[in-house]
Amino acid sequence: MDRAIETVEQALKLQGSPIYVRKQIVHNLHVVKDLEARGAIFVEEVDEVPVGATVVFSAHGVAPMVRGGAAVRDLQVIDATCPLVTKVHSEAKRYASQGCTMLMIGHADHEEVVGTLGEAPESMFLVETVADVAALPPYTEDQQLAFLTQTTLSVDETRGIIEALRARYPWIQSPEKEDICYATTNRQDAVKALAKAVDLVIVIGSTNSSNSLRLVEVALAAGVDSYLIEDETEIDPAWIEGHDRVGITSGASAPERLVIRVINWFHAHHEVTNVSEIATVHEDVFFNLPRPIRRALAMVDTTPADSIS
Numbered sequence: 001m002d003r004a005i006e007t008v009e010q011a012l013k014l015q016g017s018p019i020y021v022r023k024q025i026v027h028n029l030h031v032v033k034d035l036e037a038r039g040a041i042f043v044e045e046v047d048e049v050p051v052g053a054t055v056v057f058s059a060h061g062v063a064p065m066v067r068g069g070a071a072v073r074d075l076q077v078i079d080a081t082c083p084l085v086t087k088v089h090s091e092a093k094r095y096a097s098q099g100c101t102m103l104m105i106g107h108a109d110h111e112e113v114v115g116t117l118g119e120a121p122e123s124m125f126l127v128e129t130v131a132d133v134a135a136l137p138p139y140t141e142d143q144q145l146a147f148l149t150q151t152t153l154s155v156d157e158t159r160g161i162i163e164a165l166r167a168r169y170p171w172i173q174s175p176e177k178e179d180i181c182y183a184t185t186n187r188q189d190a191v192k193a194l195a196k197a198v199d200l201v202i203v204i205g206s207t208n209s210s211n212s213l214r215l216v217e218v219a220l221a222a223g224v225d226s227y228l229i230e231d232e233t234e235i236d237p238a239w240i241e242g243h244d245r246v247g248i249t250s251g252a253s254a255p256e257r258l259v260i261r262v263i264n265w266f267h268a269h270h271e272v273t274n275v276s277e278i279a280t281v282h283e284d285v286f287f288n289l290p291r292p293i294r295r296a297l298a299m300v301d302t303t304p305a306d307s308i309s
Helices: 002-015 029-038 064-072 083-097 111-117 130-134 155-168 182-195 210-221 256-269 291-302
Strands: 019-022 040-043 054-057 076-079 101-105 124-127 145-149 200-204 225-229 246-250
Touching: 002 019, 002 029, 002 054, 002 291, 029 040, 076 291, 083 101, 083 111, 083 145, 101 111, 101 155, 111 124, 124 130, 130 155, 145 155, 155 182, 155 210, 182 200, 182 210, 182 246, 200 210, 200 256, 210 225, 210 246, 246 256
Parallel strands: 019 040, 019 054, 054 076, 101 124, 101 145, 200 225, 200 246
Antiparallel strands: none
């Protein structure tokens, strides 16, 4: 998520405003508003972008049809798709080339799922729940099957769907490595640990953020009250009544400054006796910025200082 945000920030620095972005670069309203203030223009589809202009694809990925639409309009594309989402797209193309029918585990209308389904719309079908598995056709072993997953799903819920698929279709193929994002998995594990120490969990994130919604679900499944907020202005004081230990976490795309603001809200409205951090996994995964940005930055770095106006 940070990579996608930095992509737009660097594009604005290098090229200036306007930089067009298809859909929300990440699912967080604060991030979107901040980038809009810097000169980014968010659009729903590439046909809203002026011919020849620069457009950034969001972290959630796009279908081949969208890339084709950008090419027709001669747009300069900067692809900020998360590499983990790109991995799922690559798997979809590989399975399609093998003649597989693919079962995509995910949530309907989520941008990531829409983009992935677009890789092979004739041979890929959406599965949202365990109940959906029972409604699938009675495929036989002469039909090659494979499953893929959205990267921001609940680990536990997805495990149940995969078990149901394997029970019904024992020959079904699966990705060599699971598709769920490491940051999503780590945050869900952290909330499970947090839920053992608190009696209320506040999750900071937008309502269209799949990974943020999953964090609320994980906390609720652990038997702890949990609420999703955009920022501290959405905290309902009534939530706090009867709770002595409050845990605060955030979705992958929520800026750290929002976490600090929520902590400060509690200091301002309640007697806070102790603030501690629960450490689970140290994330040290790094993804390079998209190639057009890296090339442009390299050119700036190699330009003699006295030649820059």
